[in-house]
Amino acid sequence: MTSFASDELAELVEFAEELADIAARETVPMFRTNIAIDNKSRKAQFDPVTAADRAAERAIRDHIAAHHPEHSVRGEEMDDYAGSSPLTWVLDPIDGTKAFIVGIPVWATLIGLLDRGAPRIGVMDQPFIGERFVGTPQGSYVQGPLGARRLQTRELTRLEDAVLATSDPHNFHDPWASARFHALRERVTLSRYGGDSYFYCLLAAGQIDIVTDPGLDDYDIVALVPIIENAGGIVTTWDGGSPVNGGTIVATANAALHETVLDLLAG
Amino acid sequence: MTSFASDELAELVEFAEELADIAARETVPMFRTNIAIDNKSRKAQFDPVTAADRAAERAIRDHIAAHHPEHSVRGEEMDDYAGSSPLTWVLDPIDGTKAFIVGIPVWATLIGLLDRGAPRIGVMDQPFIGERFVGTPQGSYVQGPLGARRLQTRELTRLEDAVLATSDPHNFHDPWASARFHALRERVTLSRYGGDSYFYCLLAAGQIDIVTDPGLDDYDIVALVPIIENAGGIVTTWDGGSPVNGGTIVATANAALHETVLDLLAG
Numbered sequence: 295m296t297s298f299a300s301d302e303l304a305e306l307v308e309f310a311e312e313l314a315d316i317a318a319r320e321t322v323p324m325f326r327t328n329i330a331i332d333n334k335s336r337k338a339q340f341d342p343v344t345a346a347d348r349a350a351e352r353a354i355r356d357h358i359a360a361h362h363p364e365h366s367v368r369g370e371e372m373d374d375y376a377g378s379s380p381l382t383w384v385l386d387p388i389d390g391t392k393a394f395i396v397g398i399p400v401w402a403t404l405i406g407l408l409d410r411g412a413p414r415i416g417v418m419d420q421p422f423i424g425e426r427f428v429g430t431p432q433g434s435y436v437q438g439p440l441g442a443r444r445l446q447t448r449e450l451t452r453l454e455d456a457v458l459a460t461s462d463p464h465n466f467h468d469p470w471a472s473a474r475f476h477a478l479r480e481r482v483t484l485s486r487y488g489g490d491s492y493f494y495c496l497l498a499a500g501q502i503d504i505v506t507d508p509g510l511d512d513y514d515i516v517a518l519v520p521i522i523e524n525a526g527g528i529v530t531t532w533d534g535g536s537p538v539n540g541g542t543i544v545a546t547a548n549a550a551l552h553e554t555v556l557d558l559l560a561g
Numbered sequence: 562m563t564s565f566a567s568d569e570l571a572e573l574v575e576f577a578e579e580l581a582d583i584a585a586r587e588t589v590p591m592f593r594t595n596i597a598i599d600n601k602s603r604k605a606q607f608d609p610v611t612a613a614d615r616a617a618e619r620a621i622r623d624h625i626a627a628h629h630p631e632h633s634v635r636g637e638e639m640d641d642y643a644g645s646s647p648l649t650w651v652l653d654p655i656d657g658t659k660a661f662i663v664g665i666p667v668w669a670t671l672i673g674l675l676d677r678g679a680p681r682i683g684v685m686d687q688p689f690i691g692e693r694f695v696g697t698p699q700g701s702y703v704q705g706p707l708g709a710r711r712l713q714t715r716e717l718t719r720l721e722d723a724v725l726a727t728s729d730p731h732n733f734h735d736p737w738a739s740a741r742f743h744a745l746r747e748r749v750t751l752s753r754y755g756g757d758s759y760f761y762c763l764l765a766a767g768q769i770d771i772v773t774d775p776g777l778d779d780y781d782i783v784a785l786v787p788i789i790e791n792a793g794g795i796v797t798t799w800d801g802g803s804p805v806n807g808g809t810i811v812a813t814a815n816a817a818l819h820e821t822v823l824d825l826l827a828g
Binding site: 322439488489 | 731763
C-alpha cells in the first residue's frame, strides 16, 4: 500500500470535502420536496430521491474528471470509470434513501478513496444538519453544530453493556442471519434502528458499540472504513473478512468486543 | 372549549417557544457526551439522558412558575402541578431517549398546551439541528435549516402508495397488536423505523402518510396533536378515540386514509 506524503494526503482530504460540498448543492434542494402531486399512482410521481442521487453523482464525477482525470471512479448510479491511477473514488450520493424519502435527516453523502483497493480516506456528509465525519490515516474527526472534535471509539467490551444498531432488522432476509442477529440483539443493553451510515460514524464517536447490516454494497461501506478504523474501531464481514466489497458487515468499537461479537454471530 | 383571542394566542405560542429555548440550553450540552468512563458496570455510569431530562424539565417548570403560576403542569420527570387556570402545559424534555443515547439527532423537546383538556398549541424542537415544528389553531409551520414554511399533509388515500413509520416494531409487545401492525406494514409501499416524534411532524409536513406507536404517554403525544391536526392530519387511538391520554396511537394524513387504516387495524 502506498503511504501518502502528508501534503498529498491533505490535498486529497480537501478534494474529498469539495466533492461533498458539490453533492450537497444537488441533494439539499430536493430534500423534503416529496409532497405527492396526485394520489393516482405512485409510479407516475416525480421521484426526488433518484433525481437527487443522479444529479449529485453526475456533479461529483464531473469535478473528479476536471481535476483528476487519472483517478478511477465507482458509484451507485453510473458505470465504473477506470483511470490510470491506483486511486479510486467510491461514491454513494445519497446513502439512506428511505430516510431521504420520509424526510428524516440521517441520510448522507458517502465519499471514499481506495488506494490499490485499500480504503484510505472517507467522508460522510449530512448537509441538512451541517455535520461531516472525516477519516484519514492521521485520525478521524467530526465537524458540525457543536464544533469540531476528534473521534474515539468506546473501550466497553461486555455485550451486556453494549449499544447495538442496525438500519432495519427486517433486512436480514436469510433466516439463519436473522436468528443470529436476534441472538445478538437479546444480549445487548439497547438496540436502535433507522440510522444508516450515521450509526457507523456514531460508533467512531464513542456513542454506539456494535453496528451490523446485511447486503451492503461497496459504496455503502468503503467511505466509512477509514472513519471507523482511524477512531479505533474494527469493521469486517461476519466471517472476519475485508469489508471493502460489502456484504454482511459488522463494526465494533474495539478488537476485544469484535472477537466476542464474531463468535456470537457464528452461532 | 375556549377560543383564544388572537393576541392571547400569539403570546402563548411565543411563551411555548421560549420554553423550548430554555430546554435546549440544558439538553444540547449533554448530547453526544455518552462516552463510557469505565467498562465495569453500566449502572455505575453517569447517565446524561436522565440528567438532561431532569435539568430541562426543572428549567421549564421554573420559567412557567415565574411567569404563569396559574398554569397547571404535567411532565415526564416530576409530579403534576395544579394551578387555577384551565390551561395545562404537558412536557417531555427529551422525547426519543434511545436516539439521544446513540447520538442520532431525532430526539426532541415536546411542549404542549391543553385548554380544558383539549390540545391547542404544540411545539416540537430539535435544537441540535435547529429545527422546530409548531402547531396552533391558526396553522402549523416549521422553522429550520431550509427556512420557514407552512405544513400541509398529503392527500394520498391508497394504502399501497402510503409511507408508514413507527419508532420500533418490537414495541408492539401484544401479539394481536403486533399482528395488526404487520398486516398494515405488508400493505404499504415503504416502512421506516427510529424516528420518534419526528415522524408525526413529517406526517404534518406531507412526507409520511401513517405513523403508529403503542404505549404512548400523554406527554409523548399532546404536543404533536396541534401540529398534526392544524396541518390537515388526523390522530386518534386505534379504536378512534381521543389521543390526549396516550395509548396505542395512529396518525394519518387525511380523513379518508384514517378510515381505511382504522378498519385494517381493527382486523
